[in-house]
Structures are given as structure tokens and as C-alpha cells.
Amino acid sequence: MPGITREEVAHLARLSRLELKAEELDHFAEQLDVIIGAVARVSDVADEDVPPTSHPLPLTNVMRQDEVRPSLTPEQALSGAPAQEQQRFKVPQILGED
């Protein structure tokens, strides 16, 4: 399998919402290349006819009664917010000017 380049790490960092510094890109590219090279061995079983396991328990759709229960107050829910206004989380702009 192919190795990983500095440009690919920059792309992964963008997807991962990590504003990496230039020197981090170099260092991580080197390390991720080694790690990916080592874990790529799993593809030895890619053609084996076995079902994938995503989870150790045979559970699907665990449901509960749709009943109102006590929960956090608005003050508690907002207590860790970096910024708040009118009982809401206040966030930086999410849309451009135009």
C-alpha cells in the first residue's frame, strides 16, 4: 500500500479540524507513514470471507419508553460554554458575508 505524503497529512489535518504548524506536518508525515506501514498488515485478511465485527455485543436498536425524565437545567447545560447569550451557546460566524 502507498505511503503517506506531507500533502496528504495537510489534507487529513483539514478534515480533522486541526490547524497544524508547518513543523508538525513534517513530523506527523514521517510518523504516520511508519504507523500506516505497520498496521497495513490487516489487509492480509481483506479477501477472507468473514463478516466484519463493529462491536463485541450482539445488540441492535436498544429502545426505552418515551417518558419525560429529569435532565440538566439550561443553566447547567450552559455552565461550561465559552460564550453564551440569551440562554443559548454563542458561536463565531458560521456563514460568510455573501
Place this chain on the structure above:
Amino acid sequence: MAENLIRLTAAETAALIASGEVTAVEVTEAHLARIEAVDEKVNAFLHVDREGALAQARAVDEKRARGEQLGPLAGVPLALKDIFTTEGVPTTVGSKILEGWLPPYDATVTKRLKAADVVILGKTNMDEFAMGSSTENSAFGPTGNPWDLTRIPGGSGGGSAAALAAYEAPLAIGTDTGGSIRQPAAVTGTVGVKPTYGGVSRYGMVAFSSSLDQGGPCARTVLDAALLHEVIAGHDPLDSTSIDRPVPPVVEAARNGDVKGLRVGVVKEFAGEGYQAGVMQRFNESVDLLRSLGAEVTEISCPSFDLALAAYYLIAPSECSSNLARFDAMRYGLRVGDDGTRSAEDVTALTREAGFGPEVKRRIMLGTYALSSGYYDAYYGSAQKVRTLISKDFEKAFEQVDVIVSPTTPTTAFPIGERADDPLAMYLADLCTIPANLAGNAAMSLPCGLAPEDGLPVGLQIIAPAMADDRLYRVGAAVEAAYTARWGHPLLEEAPSL
């Protein structure tokens, strides 16, 4: 008296409090004094909740004075890994991104500890988001191993294990995603149990890799671990992966250690290159011990275990890349760079850059890579197939044997700094512990001696099928009793005084 109080087991402590020979406040004060005296060197605690602990202890003493029935661990102090939320008490997960956060609710484990009148002394150090095998990835500095402060106490739950070994608490809680309870237990000469996946609620336990993460008990003796196991285990409607079945009878098992007629499997793949000679020596002696106690030992083969480490380092990062997306600087935790001109997306990326350490960034990017289109089938898809093959290996093995034993870790505690910037070398510490996480089995580590070449503790791992956690305690108690008789004292008494 105070010096004696910190060396008691949890069971002994609870009995003294129940009989009125000591008060819970005296016990708590003795441990707080010990923390004050040694934790500057050990750095096991990120936060000590002196007032909260003393208030809990006073409540226990008042209950007793009123003649109320006390639970089996009432008044016993405990060190809680800083991954469990504690209402109004800092919870950092070893990360700058949550520094200063005061959770508005208790994790289910925290709630059950409080309901059982266990006294929570504080929160213990850990690798950031439980990613690591040495506690060096904590944003708040490494923890020292009480056997040799220049060495790692294991990880990610190094703080919890070190607190036990340094007599700062008789009980602790850890979490185990790939070995984070068992590996620290092994390298500090303490006992640690990863319960069956789904055995202990994950509600309020900050998520790293949800299909692998499992909270569990840490202690200095097998019985203490069992008593704690019983307090925290059991169905929780707030965790949809929590098993709705009775908790296996772990305390009864720990009180009746016995391996007569027990079928024990030794996995032949857990040996060879990378295994320290002294570790293998102590492990082989443990196998001989089991035989001498009446167990039938068989060599078994689990060929897929060879791919477990590779599969783990795809599955855990994949799940973490998704789980840690919640740290977006909007609802809680750190926010950096919000100067009124930047977009929310830019603020998120700047915050995560500032708030996460290198190992967390590596794993998020590795997971993002493994899940991206074009690579998904080859990496994440194959890793999930390996997981099936490992479960099948275990199923086959457990047709022939009742438990599997192995060394917990390939080596004893390595020096702080030795593997810090070599992720692959660090990952090898989890070689023997990871298969049980991938399959969801129950597993324990307990001390089996000191490696002759370095005088550091070696751990014996016992693995049982899912929901057969009691077997770990039955075997563990028998091994512990035999070794304690042979050594004339518990292993920890050989640790240097701090």
C-alpha cells in the same frame, strides 16, 4: 496509626470503620496526609478534592452513629481516573482542551461510588483521552512509578495504579480500551480488572473508542478489586451497550480462590521476540504454580492474535476521530482565536490545535485516514474482519479451556522518555492486552513477582469469556494466596519507601 491506616486493604479498612475502631474521617485524613507527603514526587493526582472527601467521610460516620447499615466499602477512600465526570469537580481527561471544566453531572460510576459511600479523594493522572501506555501523554506532566520514579507507571491509567502502589488510596478506578487498567497494574505490582465489555456503564466516561472502552476496578488485592467491581457493575439504562443481566458473583469467587481441575490455556503466540527474559521467567513460574495447585495446563494457538495490534491501531483511532469531533470549542471546554473576525470552523481548528497533544492529533488523523473513501475497505474494513477472527480464536480456545493466561505486558516498566516519541515502540506495550478488548472478554492482571534483571514487577494476565468475570477472581485469589504464602508478604511490601 495514620501510617498503618494507609497500608490496610479496603476490606480491612471497611471492617474497622464498621466496627467503630476508626472513623471514616480518620481514614480519609490519613490518606490526604499521605498524598500531601508523596504526591509531589509521584504526581498521581491531577486534582485532590479534600473538602468533598472529608464531607463524604463525615456522612459515613454520621450514618454509623445513627445505627444505619453500612455498605461493604463504606468510608474507604478511592482515586478516580480523571475520565469520569464528577459534578462540580474538575474533569480534564488529561487534556488542556478540558482544563477548568466543571461537569454539570456525575458519571454512573461516580454516582454508584457515592451511593456506596466510597470516599472519592480526587482525580488521577492519565494519558490524554486515555491514549497511551505510559501516562507521558498527559498534558499535566508524567506520573512516576512508585517502584522507581524515573520509570513509567503504565498508561493510560498510570495515575490510578501509582496511587495504589504509593499507598495514597487502597482503591482506584481505571478504564481499559487496549490495556489501560491491566498494563499499569502489571508494571506497578497492583491488581487491575477489565470487566466484560458492557459490564460497567460508560455513561459519563469520556469516550475514546466506544466499542472497546470499559471502566473497571483497580486495587492492591484481588478481594478489594472484587468488592469494588460489585459496586460499579450492573445494568444502566443510560448506556445502551450496558448488559442487562446479573453481575457475575465476583466477591464470592474472590473469597473462594481455587483452581483444582481448572483448564488453563497458554497462548503460544504470546512469546518470542520482544518479550523480556525475566517477564517470561516469572510467567512460566506462574504456569507451574497453577499446575501445582491442581490446574490442567494446555498450550493453545490463536493465530489471529498476530494481527490484533494492527487492527486495534485502526479501530481505536477510527472511533476516536469520530468521538473527539465533539470538542469543537462551542459548547464547553477551551476556545481559542475567537476575535470576532474568524469563522466557527477556523476557531474550532485553532482550538483543537492548541488543546490537543501530539498523540491525540496522530490518532485523530490516523482514524480520519482509515475511514476515508478509497482506504476504508483496506484499513477499517479489514480491521473489523480481524476482530471477527480474533473472537473466533477465543471461542475455539474457550471450548478447550476455562481461562487463558499470559504475561500482561512484554516488558517491565521502561524509563520515562524512552518511547515518548516512538509511537510504534509505545504501542507494543499493549501486545498481550488488546485481544480481550477486541473480543469484549473479561481480563485481570495481578502481580507474579519481580523480574530478576531489574527488580521491577511483572503482571500475570488471566482472560475469561464474556460474563465469566467471576472466573478471573477465583483464579486470581488462588494465585495471590499461593504467592503471598511463598513470599511471606504481598509483593508491594518490597517497593522502596517514598
